[in-house]
Amino acid sequence: MIVLDRCAVSTVDSAGTEHLSGHVVVDDGRIVSVGSGPAARPDESHTYVDASSCLVTPGLINTHHHLYQWATRGLAQDATLFEWLTTLYPVWRGLDDAVTHAAASAGLARLALTGCTLAADHHYVFPSGGGDVFDALVSAGRRIGIRLEAIRGSMDRGQSSGGLPPDNLVEETEAALIATEQAIADHHSTADDALVRVAVGPCSPFSVSKELMTGAASLARRHGVRLHTHLAETLDEEEQCLAENGCTPTEYAEQLGWLGSDVWLAHTVHLNADAVKRLGATSTGSAHCPTSNGRLGTGIAPVRDLLDAGAPVGLGVDGAASNEDGGLVVELRSALYQARQRGGPRALDARKALWMGTMGGAQVLGRSDSLGSIEPGKVADLAVWDLSGMDYAGIADPVAALVLGTPPPLKLLIVGGRVVVRDGVLLTASTDELARDLTAASLKLQEAAR
Numbered sequence: 275m276i277v278l279d280r281c282a283v284s285t286v287d288s289a290g291t292e293h294l295s296g297h298v299v300v301d302d303g304r305i306v307s308v309g310s311g312p313a314a315r316p317d318e319s320h321t322y323v324d325a326s327s328c329l330v331t332p333g334l335i336n337t338h339h340h341l342y343q344w345a346t347r348g349l350a351q352d353a354t355l356f357e358w359l360t361t362l363y364p365v366w367r368g369l370d371d372a373v374t375h376a377a378a379s380a381g382l383a384r385l386a387l388t389g390c391t392l393a394a395d396h397h398y399v400f401p402s403g404g405g406d407v408f409d410a411l412v413s414a415g416r417r418i419g420i421r422l423e424a425i426r427g428s429m430d431r432g433q434s435s436g437g438l439p440p441d442n443l444v445e446e447t448e449a450a451l452i453a454t455e456q457a458i459a460d461h462h463s464t465a466d467d468a469l470v471r472v473a474v475g476p477c478s479p480f481s482v483s484k485e486l487m488t489g490a491a492s493l494a495r496r497h498g499v500r501l502h503t504h505l506a507e508t509l510d511e512e513e514q515c516l517a518e519n520g521c522t523p524t525e526y527a528e529q530l531g532w533l534g535s536d537v538w539l540a541h542t543v544h545l546n547a548d549a550v551k552r553l554g555a556t557s558t559g560s561a562h563c564p565t566s567n568g569r570l571g572t573g574i575a576p577v578r579d580l581l582d583a584g585a586p587v588g589l590g591v592d593g594a595a596s597n598e599d600g601g602l603v604v605e606l607r608s609a610l611y612q613a614r615q616r617g618g619p620r621a622l623d624a625r626k627a628l629w630m631g632t633m634g635g636a637q638v639l640g641r642s643d644s645l646g647s648i649e650p651g652k653v654a655d656l657a658v659w660d661l662s663g664m665d666y667a668g669i670a671d672p673v674a675a676l677v678l679g680t681p682p683p684l685k686l687l688i689v690g691g692r693v694v695v696r697d698g699v700l701l702t703a704s705t706d707e708l709a710r711d712l713t714a715a716s717l718k719l720q721e722a723a724r
Contacts, residue, residue: 333391335635338590398427554583
């Protein structure tokens with residue numbers, strides 16, 4: 275049992291319940307009590323935490339990432355998305371299971387240290403001779419100790435077919451589908467507290483054929499897993515889709531059976547009013563990646579419009595090669611700022627930003643029944659933010675301090691009742707070792723690309 279006492283609590287439940295001074299009690303990996311006032315002091319066999327000057331929230335949920343990209347940060351700094359991809363694809367040809375594991379471990383550690391308890395990672399690069407890179411990703415998740423929505427991505431449309439990737443970096447359509455089905459068999463769990471789930475994720479309309487998109491959708495629905503892809507990220511993508519298919523990316527996705535409550539789409543920046551309406555009507559989720567969108571200059575997603583239309587919206591860090599920070603808590607503020615740049619100061623408030631980073635993400639990933647809020651019976655994925663320092667002095671509203679202020683250090687990060695971070699220190703792996711391995715992986719990729 276873990277008792278968090280004398281803390282501010284933002285439950286992010288449907289009523290928006292908050293306690294300025296309250297408690298949360300965890301037992302056997304589940305939340306058993308949350309409320310105002312002090313908790314009953316447990317006996318010495320249980321863990322009591324005086325969390326005064328702290329804010330307890332649900333663990334943050336990252337709905338879109340590319341962890342392998344931690345090995346290629348700092349490149350193509352001033353490029354558009356298509357320029358960025360064509361610069362990095364030759365580097366990613368050198369990816370193997372060792373590089374993937376090192377990059378994913380470091381990336382997941384950074385996420386854990388910034389309050390993340392569940393990360394959706396979209397891995398779509400499978401160079402021949404690289405070993406089992408998908409298993410390397412999954413093993414990194416188990417090593418660091420946060421939950422992983424492992425998205426088995428794919429590309430089958432190389433440059434000779436009008437796609438962006440080099441031909442030697444794409445798979446044959448049938449081979450990609452077979453490997454995706456095997457990933458589900460090897461790694462997917464349906465348990466409500468699953469540490470690993472698998473989703474199906476053809477990369478994007480400009481790197482994937484119609485046959486792979488439709489085949490992936492059929493495969494995912496046959497196995498009852500979720501579907502994910504990039505969509506409407508840039509104007510270049512929209513222009514290409516209009517030229518090739520005579521329709522917008524959202525219309526193209528709908529034609530292929532890629533809208534629905536089991537689908538979530540990364541970025542969704544360039545949506546017209548009808549597209550926003552269609553995503554809302556079909557409960558298609560959106561992974562909003564504000565920092566990455568800013569890094570690549572792709573535009574500002576219509577987040578407020580999507581929320582008003584009823585579409586689930588969560589937050590995404592995106593690959594560290596387009597978001598070198600790699601942390602999740604900063605995305606709360608970035609999302610709020612971008613929404614206000616687009617729609618004014620009332621477009622998004624601090625609590626809605628926190629909702630997007632927790633319950634919104636749980637909805638997007640289909641896990642809102644067990645994750646995303648602090649309620650009895652739910653899985654105990656919790657972030658305990660230390661607001662005791664000078665940076666937060668005088669901010670009476672702890673949620674505002676979290677979202678608008680300097681990203682706070684973690685007193686604790688708890689995943690299913692297990693403490694993964696304590697007092698800002700990762701307990702599951704040595705960050706010095708992770709840094710050394712990541713440096714070596716980065717050098718290996720860059721030398722192979724020369």
